[in-house]
Amino acid sequence: MKWLPFELHTHTPHSDGTHTLLEMCIKARELGLSGIALTDHNTTSGMIDAAAATEETGISIIPGLEWTTFYGHMLTLGVPYSEWRDLGPSDIHKGIERVHEQGGIVGIAHPFSLGSPICTGCHWEYVVKDWNDIDYMEVWHETLPPMRNHNAPAFEQWTSLLNQGYRISATAGRDWHRSSEEDDLPAYTYLGLENEDSMPSTESVVDAISSGRICVSMGPRLELQIERGVNRYGIGDRVEVETKG
Ligand SMILES: [Zn+2]
Numbered sequence: 001m002k003w004l005p006f007e008l009h010t011h012t013p014h015s016d017g018t019h020t021l022l023e024m025c026i027k028a029r030e031l032g033l034s035g036i037a038l039t040d041h042n043t044t045s046g047m048i049d050a051a052a053a054t055e056e057t058g059i060s061i062i063p064g065l066e067w068t069t070f071y072g073h074m075l076t077l078g079v080p081y082s083e084w085r086d087l088g089p090s091d092i093h094k095g096i097e098r099v100h101e102q103g104g105i106v107g108i109a110h111p112f113s114l115g116s117p118i119c120t121g122c123h124w125e126y127v128v129k130d131w132n133d134i135d136y137m138e139v140w141h142e143t144l145p146p147m148r149n150h151n152a153p154a155f156e157q158w159t160s161l162l163n164q165g166y167r168i169s170a171t172a173g174r175d176w177h178r179s180s181e182e183d184d185l186p187a188y189t190y191l192g193l194e195n196e197d198s199m200p201s202t203e204s205v206v207d208a209i210s211s212g213r214i215c216v217s218m219g220p221r222l223e224l225q226i227e228r229g230v231n232r233y234g235i236g237d238r239v240e241v242e243t244k245g
Pocket residue numbers: 066073109110122
């Protein structure tokens with residue numbers, strides 16, 4: 001298992017970012033990141049520059065999209081494209097199914113950001129009928145995430161869902177639009193990747209997030225190991241509990 005830091009929420013001029021994909025990857029390398037997910041608003045056209053940016057910087061680029069709608073922002077990862085334009089406030093699951101069918105995953109972006117009139121659609125309002133369909137939630141949004149008011153309720157909701165038995169991964173998403181020297185500190189999303197030899201692939205990133213081999217940090221990576229009898233468990237593993245009848 002190899003643990004590598006990623007940034008999972010980014011934009012370029014293909015939507016409303018101001019840095020090119022190559023400029024962002026150069027900055028990502030300076031920050032010590034191994035990869036990014038490109039999640040432009042409602043377009044995947046930025047992926048046209050991905051191979052060249054990876055070749056020049058060594059940064060892995062995972063294809064994604066941020067469905068930017070009136071009822072919330074949903075991140076998709078690992079699929080070249082998924083249709084969202086026909087989704088109404090009560091049928092998000094129809095869109096999620098299209099992503100899952102293609103082997104991708106979905107995550108709710110900044111669920112408690114202010115909505116209209118500050119930022120139309122930024123607050124999550126879709127009806128989630130089955131939380132098993134949600135693969136991850138962006139519990140940390142923007143730089144310096146522990147200091148942002150809208151992240152506390154996101155963390156609380158995620159914790160509450162875990163306590164109800166749902167397995168949903170928590171991510172940090174910088175929502176990276178521009179690179180400058182004065183940027184505040186971002187958080188890192190560390191992913192536990194199974195293929196240790198090669199460049200992180202889209203499949204290995206999707207697998208790490210959907211399996212819960214993930215941790216977010218403002219600095220070092222969290223290490224956690226549980227020993228129970230002869231068994232050892234790490235982040236993402238399932239620990240079976242015997243219930244006494
Ligand atoms: Zn957004």
